[in-house]
Amino acid sequence: MTSIITEQARRWAAEPFAPSVFPVGRNDVLRFAHAIGATDPVHTEVEAAHAAGYPDLLAPAYFPYVIRMHAANLAGRDRLEADGSASEDVPPLDVKRAMAGETEIEMGVPVFAGDTVTMHKEIVDLYEKVGRSGPMAFVKTQFTFWNQDSQLVMRERFTRIYR
Secondary structure (H helix, E strand, O other), X not given: OOOOOOHHHHHHHHOOOOOEEEEOOHXXXXXXXXXXXXXXXXXXXHHHXXXXXXXXXXXXXXXXXXXXXXXXXOOOXXXXXOOOOEHHHOOOOOOOOEEEEEEEEEEXXXXXXXXXXXXXXXXXXXXXXXXXXXXXXXXXXXXXXXXXXXXXXXXXXXXXXXX
16 A cells, blocks of 8 residues: 655654744733633732732633644635634645644643743644544644743643545
């Protein structure tokens, strides 16, 4: 059987992505807290955050998704595939369908208003398996978020499956 992962796809997977820097503002923390229904005052009131020993508003868990989905990291309509995926995130494979696979998340230090978080994105694995409907390509992308003190904030490994 011929592999659906071509040399062109392997070169695509090896291409680096530019890091994305995000200065975390109080409004960012407030909006995320409101959007997810986080009612603890350490997320919404500076005085409560200080009283709890925090330097500023504490961002609720999974705040790095705000960074990942920030407008600076999104593609314009002219750079989207039919399923809404950014073209640069889709490997050059002769496939017709894509679906989400496994997601693994490792949490690090908390994020506070006033932090600067840098997101690094990379393709960490590209492999093939054969399923009932034929060959499938698996693309594992890793998003790693670091704060201004080089401390890990969050690491997400997301697998997308193409067939």
